[in-house]
Amino acid sequence: MNYYHSVRLNKAKCKGCTVCLKRCPTEAIRIRNNHAQIIDAQCIDCGECIKVCGHHAKYAVTDPLEAIHNFKYKIALPAPTLYAQFQGVHKTEPIIAALMSLGFDDVFEVARGAEIVSYAISQALRNEDKPRPLISSACPAIVRLIQVNFPGLIDNIVDFVSPMEAAAKFAKEEFAAKHGVPMEEIGAFFITPCAAKMTSIKAPIGQRRSYVDGAIAIKDIYKQMSAAIKKGFTMPEIDRASTVGIKWAIPGGETDAVGVRSSLCVDGIANVMAVLEQIENERFRDLMYFEGLACVNGCLGGPLTVENSFVAKNRLRSVMNRTAMKTVNKTSVFENACETLRLNVEIEPNNSRQLEGTMRERIEKSEKINQLEASLPGLDCGSCGSPSCRALAWDIVHGEATELNCVFRLKDRISELAAEMVMLGASTRFNTSKEVDQLEHMSGQLSHDERGDDEQDE
Amino acid sequence: MMIKDTYPVAAGDMTVAGDVSARIKRQMKRLGIPSDIMRRVSVCTYEAEINLVIHSMGGEIEFEITAEDIIVRSRDVGPGIPDISKAMTEGWSTASNEVRNMGFGAGMGLPNMKRNADEFSIESTVGVGTNIVMTFHI
Numbered sequence: 001m002n003y004y005h006s007v008r009l010n011k012a013k014c015k016g017c018t019v020c021l022k023r024c025p026t027e028a029i030r031i032r033n034n035h036a037q038i039i040d041a042q043c044i045d046c047g048e049c050i051k052v053c054g055h056h057a058k059y060a061v062t063d064p065l066e067a068i069h070n071f072k073y074k075i076a077l078p079a080p081t082l083y084a085q086f087q088g089v090h091k092t093e094p095i096i097a098a099l100m101s102l103g104f105d106d107v108f109e110v111a112r113g114a115e116i117v118s119y120a121i122s123q124a125l126r127n128e129d130k131p132r133p134l135i136s137s138a139c140p141a142i143v144r145l146i147q148v149n150f151p152g153l154i155d156n157i158v159d160f161v162s163p164m165e166a167a168a169k170f171a172k173e174e175f176a177a178k179h180g181v182p183m184e185e186i187g188a189f190f191i192t193p194c195a196a197k198m199t200s201i202k203a204p205i206g207q208r209r210s211y212v213d214g215a216i217a218i219k220d221i222y223k224q225m226s227a228a229i230k231k232g233f234t235m236p237e238i239d240r241a242s243t244v245g246i247k248w249a250i251p252g253g254e255t256d257a258v259g260v261r262s263s264l265c266v267d268g269i270a271n272v273m274a275v276l277e278q279i280e281n282e283r284f285r286d287l288m289y290f291e292g293l294a295c296v297n298g299c300l301g302g303p304l305t306v307e308n309s310f311v312a313k314n315r316l317r318s319v320m321n322r323t324a325m326k327t328v329n330k331t332s333v334f335e336n337a338c339e340t341l342r343l344n345v346e347i348e349p350n351n352s353r354q355l356e357g358t359m360r361e362r363i364e365k366s367e368k369i370n371q372l373e374a375s376l377p378g379l380d381c382g383s384c385g386s387p388s389c390r391a392l393a394w395d396i397v398h399g400e401a402t403e404l405n406c407v408f409r410l411k412d413r414i415s416e417l418a419a420e421m422v423m424l425g426a427s428t429r430f431n432t433s434k435e436v437d438q439l440e441h442m443s444g445q446l447s448h449d450e451r452g453d454d455e456q457d458e
Numbered sequence: 459m460m461i462k463d464t465y466p467v468a469a470g471d472m473t474v475a476g477d478v479s480a481r482i483k484r485q486m487k488r489l490g491i492p493s494d495i496m497r498r499v500s501v502c503t504y505e506a507e508i509n510l511v512i513h514s515m516g517g518e519i520e521f522e523i524t525a526e527d528i529i530v531r532s533r534d535v536g537p538g539i540p541d542i543s544k545a546m547t548e549g550w551s552t553a554s555n556e557v558r559n560m561g562f563g564a565g566m567g568l569p570n571m572k573r574n575a576d577e578f579s580i581e582s583t584v585g586v587g588t589n590i591v592m593t594f595h596i
Contacts, residue, residue: 149487277480282497282501349493360525363461364459366461367459370461
């Protein structure tokens with residue numbers, strides 16, 4: 001099976017340290033031959049490794065701005081996170097105008113897509129028999145995390161496309177209708193704060209094909225945009241998003257927009273995992289909606305953003321204060337949102353961390369892993385190149401490592417070998433000494449074979 | 459071929475409650491247990507673990523898996539349950555206010571375990587302890 005991943009390794013910069021290894025939420029990294037290796041089947045493109053690598057050896061592949069020229073008509077889809085990136089800019093208009101100056105023919109705010117998706121979700125919660133809690137599908141890293149680590153919760157995932165997809169769909173439809181041009185000639189590009197969005201465009205989950213044609217990293221166009229904002233451009237005539245959609249960039253914004261009574265929002269992937277574990281144990285029986293965001297501070301904390309996410313959060317609040325529209329402008333596209341935005345491909349569990357074979361064989365292997373894990377020191381130091389002793393045990397059983405990858409096991413083995421060598425040294429020394437002659441004489445048994453022929457010759 | 463692991467559960471410490479069920483769940487995920495069964499086993503193990511922490515003086519949870527069944531056994535030393543049929547009623551609980559304030563002790567534990575297990579048996583001796591056996595067919 002082929003996997004597309006936006007997150008990649010720059011081998012030349014990788015020192016083979018254990019920082020990313022220890023932080024990967026799905027244990028998708030190994031250090032082998034002094035470099036990190038990403039296990040494609042397990043990587044969820046959350047970008048944690050990009051954030052923690054001090055050597056900048058991890059990076060995300062996104063499209064260059066030039067990619068927009070592959071299309072005759074170009075539409076920018078700014079994530080609301082973009083509005084919080086520019087110091088001193090507390091209004092959305094200069095940012096949208098600056099985007100146009102980069103060569104786009106139109107801008108469709110993803111915040112508008114968010115408003116339509118929020119509406120669809122609230123309708124579904126009201127009219128359909130949904131599992132509790134419903135889990136947001138907005139953060140693609142969390143959807144993939146559920147596929148790998150929480151397959152039992154797949155049915156709880158919201159079965160609508162993300163705001164980015166909704167924005168691309170309606171942006172293209174509106175543009176095509178307004179200008180009378182064919183859909184294929186329109187390219188919609190997401191201005192992205194994260195790598196996972198790029199992956200979800202190239203390898204969508206729940207859809208056969210993404211409506212989005214590419215993703216451009218916020219950090220890649222930041223300089224050009226800053227310059228354009230300073231110059232000042234005229235604001236195009238477009239339908240605007242309200243604060244309801246813009247707020248999606250802040251943790252809890254989605255929950256507010258959906259308007260559910262009993263909801264929970266958690267940011268930071270480790271925190272999300274802890275709560276999903278509890279949801280799996282059915283601890284939150286009254287919970288109706290769960291918004292989980294891989295990055296601390298949600299999309300504002302995405303690995304491809306420029307501004308510090310805490311500063312960005314304050315700035316976005318200020319942007320919202322100065323945004324005139326406080327309520328959603330329900331255009332005609334809202335009417336059939338529940339049908340038009342519905343996912344049409346089933347979300348499958350990712351079984352890459354499951355043992356293979358019959359149940360009997362799996363039990364056998366699992367028991368072997370348990371025994372190996374128990375025999376390892378349990379320090380989870382990562383020096384072996386696997387993220388934990390348990391992961392090393394798995395790797396050994398799968399022939400991808402040996403027990404001597406463990407530095408403590410290696411140390412023990414070296415001590416044993418050293419002891420043997422001391423013994424060997426001692427016995428050779430005795431061979432040439434008078435004591436040994438005495439010893440030999442006494443025992444009369446120490447064979448010539450054991451001493452080695454060379455020494456006999458001397 | 460089977461796996462049989464025993465995990466001790468200490469009384470009183472709510473901060474470690476959930477550790478055993480998390481370990482068991484990890485093992486089931488690795489084994490590729492169908493998610494519906496895994497969910498039911500997890501719910502039951504977690505309830506059993508919480509019960510040991512809240513109500514007992516300490517005990518252990520045993521996790522056994524064969525190609526056909528998963529069996530979870532909970533054994534504790536503790537006050538025991540004087541009236542099991544009452545304890546099996548939804549909403550009935552002897553948990554303290556302190557425990558209830560932490561979101562537990564709603565009297566859903568035992569009924570929930572019975573509902574989720576394919577086979578459920580409980581025996582208890584007052585002043586000695588409680589044994590629960592839950593079987594799930596794979």
